[in-house]
Amino acid sequence: MAVILPGAPWLIAHRSMLGVNKPYKVALNGRDYVLWQNQQGEIFALDNVCPHMQAPLSDGWICQERGTIACPFHALEFD
Numbered sequence: 001m002a003v004i005l006p007g008a009p010w011l012i013a014h015r016s017m018l019g020v021n022k023p024y025k026v027a028l029n030g031r032d033y034v035l036w037q038n039q040q041g042e043i044f045a046l047d048n049v050c051p052h053m054q055a056p057l058s059d060g061w062i063c064q065e066r067g068t069i070a071c072p073f074h075a076l077e078f079d
């Protein structure tokens with residue numbers, strides 16, 4: 001796969017692909033990201049790697065009260 005231009009905008013997912021409060025994994029240019037959409041339709045994205053022990057955040061769950069994603073290994077939350 002050709003390397004993309006760093007900083008260039010790319011359509012990586014459409015809102016219709018995201019469930020509400022469900023983590024969605026996207027791979028782009030050799031990196032994984034996790035996206036999710038809250039009840040209000042706001043969309044969030046993070047690297048799909050927990051900074052603690054590198055668990056995939058996309059295997060975690062969304063904490064609706066705080067708008068965070070919880071890591072599946074130790075339940076630390078990120079936003």
Ligand code: FES
Nearest residue numbers: 050052053071074
């Ligand atoms: S690996 Fe994510 S909280 Fe520990």
